[in-house]
Amino acid sequence: MNHRLDGADAPYWQGLEQGRLLLPRCAHCARWAWPAGHRCAACGHIGVVWEERPLKATLYSWTRTWHRFGMTESLDVPYVSIVAEVADCGVRLMGRMDDPAPADPRIGEALTGRIDATLVGDDRIPAIIWSRTA
Amino acid sequence: MTSHPLYGTTAVAGVGLRQFKRGAAPLPERSLLVEAILDACAEAGLDPAEVDGFVSYGDDKNEPVRLMPDLGTRRLSYSAAVWGGGGGGIAGAFGVAAAAILSGQASAVIVFRALAEGASGRMSAAVMAHHLNDHLLAAGLVAPAQMCAIRAQRLFEHHGVNPALVEDLVRASYHHGRTNPEAVAYGQDFDIETLRTSRWIAEPFRLYDCSRENDGAGALLLVSAERARDLAKPPVYLLGCAQGAEAGWGDLMENDADDLYATGGFRAVARDLYTQTGLSPADIDCVQLYENFDAQGVMSLIDHGFCTYENAAEVIRFDNLIAQGGALPVNTAGGNLAQGFIHGIGLPIEAVRQLRGESANPVAGARTCLLAGGPGAPTVSSAIFANAVL
Numbered sequence: 001m002n003h004r005l006d007g008a009d010a011p012y013w014q015g016l017e018q019g020r021l022l023l024p025r026c027a028h029c030a031r032w033a034w035p036a037g038h039r040c041a042a043c044g045h046i047g048v049v050w051e052e053r054p055l056k057a058t059l060y061s062w063t064r065t066w067h068r069f070g071m072t073e074s075l076d077v078p079y080v081s082i083v084a085e086v087a088d089c090g091v092r093l094m095g096r097m098d099d100p101a102p103a104d105p106r107i108g109e110a111l112t113g114r115i116d117a118t119l120v121g122d123d124r125i126p127a128i129i130w131s132r133t134a
Numbered sequence: 135m136t137s138h139p140l141y142g143t144t145a146v147a148g149v150g151l152r153q154f155k156r157g158a159a160p161l162p163e164r165s166l167l168v169e170a171i172l173d174a175c176a177e178a179g180l181d182p183a184e185v186d187g188f189v190s191y192g193d194d195k196n197e198p199v200r201l202m203p204d205l206g207t208r209r210l211s212y213s214a215a216v217w218g219g220g221g222g223g224i225a226g227a228f229g230v231a232a233a234a235i236l237s238g239q240a241s242a243v244i245v246f247r248a249l250a251e252g253a254s255g256r257m258s259a260a261v262m263a264h265h266l267n268d269h270l271l272a273a274g275l276v277a278p279a280q281m282c283a284i285r286a287q288r289l290f291e292h293h294g295v296n297p298a299l300v301e302d303l304v305r306a307s308y309h310h311g312r313t314n315p316e317a318v319a320y321g322q323d324f325d326i327e328t329l330r331t332s333r334w335i336a337e338p339f340r341l342y343d344c345s346r347e348n349d350g351a352g353a354l355l356l357v358s359a360e361r362a363r364d365l366a367k368p369p370v371y372l373l374g375c376a377q378g379a380e381a382g383w384g385d386l387m388e389n390d391a392d393d394l395y396a397t398g399g400f401r402a403v404a405r406d407l408y409t410q411t412g413l414s415p416a417d418i419d420c421v422q423l424y425e426n427f428d429a430q431g432v433m434s435l436i437d438h439g440f441c442t443y444e445n446a447a448e449v450i451r452f453d454n455l456i457a458q459g460g461a462l463p464v465n466t467a468g469g470n471l472a473q474g475f476i477h478g479i480g481l482p483i484e485a486v487r488q489l490r491g492e493s494a495n496p497v498a499g500a501r502t503c504l505l506a507g508g509p510g511a512p513t514v515s516s517a518i519f520a521n522a523v524l
Binding site: 003004009013034035060061062063064065066067069070071072075078079081082083091092093094095096104106107108117118120125126127128 | 259268269270271272273274275276277279280283284285287288291292333334335336337338385386387388389395
């Protein structure tokens with residue numbers, strides 16, 4: 001876990017551990033900034049604030065993985081990975097999705113997320129699992 | 135005619151390629167590379183000890199200084215690599231090499247890539263290791279195929295490009311590979327059903343949508359245009375080269391600008407390349423197109439101005455993509471899919487052979503060849519070669 005506290009996105013990981021989605025925005029011009037960085041290139045300000053966002057998103061794109069790639073051993077194949085555009089901030093996050101099989105995911109559909117984890121080796125990485133909004 | 139300093143001022147004077155089945159190379163990786171370099175120098179009639187510069191890309195593990203004992207290098211004066219773990223930097227490597235020559239930092243530069251599973255492991259894993267982080271791991275995304283699949287899905291589902299288009303690109307690649315004795319597909323009749331029935335890797339990609347790795351090494355010798363004219367082979371000139379990324383593209387954890395997301399990342403690079411050379415897509419006689427995955431090849435053709443999302447189906451047609459009469463011959467040795475995949479180094483080698491008239495699938499009257507680097511990489515690059523300074 002500790003290596004996740006080394007980067008500029010440490011508050012994101014800490015947030016997920018505490019059951020909250022926190023995303024960074026410029027402390028001056030309030031522009032959302034992801035991946036997390038150090039300086040806002042739009043206004044030149046250094047420093048971000050982290051704000052909680054609800055786990056609501058739209059599906060930006062997706063893939064359903066069938067091949068057993070190394071490091072995915074904890075996931076049953078096939079499984080669906082997606083890019084989710086978080087509501088009202090435009091930030092896109094990579095995540096997993098409950099497979100709607102036999103139907104396919106649909107770009108643009110509304111998603112609701114829950115916080116779980118992906119096991120990679122001995123490491124439990126916090127993960128957002130999205131599903132179709134009922 | 136343009137006065138850009140890169141235009142026609144350096145040239146490839148020799149090429150060497152050693153390719154084997156993945157995991158089956160008869161020599162260590164560095165030895166394969168040495169042989170490819172010796173071949174390139176032999177073609178040119180240049181003493182390998184005179185090579186004083188080396189440029190690679192894609193996290194190649196063969197640090198040039200270690201080649202010196204085998205090559206008899208008298209003075210290593212330039213070694214560099216284009217940043218990035220994928221094949222995005224392959225064309226940019228020629229720009230780096232040319233810059234070294236034109237600025238007097240080196241006079242005979244080898245552009246190379248070597249890869250043998252025993253030494254470097256699986257290339258896909260190495261490429262991914264360059265990028266891997268916990269955001270990707272948490273999403274179950276660990277391979278280039280998956281990352282490119284997500285972009286391809288958006289190309290097809292959101293932008294409405296017909297997914298069946300990729301079949302024409304794959305068929306053209308195998309058509310060319312079939313007659314190339316060096317190709318993995320040599321002598322094989324490819325049935326498109328092979329693709330359609332191959333197993334899913336990551337939707338929308340099946341196995342045959344993906345390039346499959348080979349062991350091997352490739353080397354190209356770049357010298358000044360003036361010096362090339364005194365060497366054994368007809369010069370193949372570098373006319374231009376551009377690399378990098380524009381704002382809204384890059385290593386952004388899928389937060390690329392919306393209008394760039396389902397591209398190969400080349401729009402700015404292609405624009406710069408055409409501006410630099412004064413050429414346009416209509417001036418390109420053939421294309422060596424890096425296709426890590428077939429859909430990314432389609433994106434790359436779109437980025438380079440050969441077609442659009444809307445009219446891609448009119449241009450990306452089997453008959454149009456083959457050397458025998460096509461207006462846009464692509465991957466005339468078979469490309470990464472059907473010639474073989476040593477992180478793309480076979481592509482510039484075919485560009486050179488095509489422009490010398492040595493291709494297994496000659497394009498009648500070809501004067502120019504575009505080399506498009508690995509699409510979808512954060513840093514991408516492209517170059518144009520020609521057999522005359524137009």
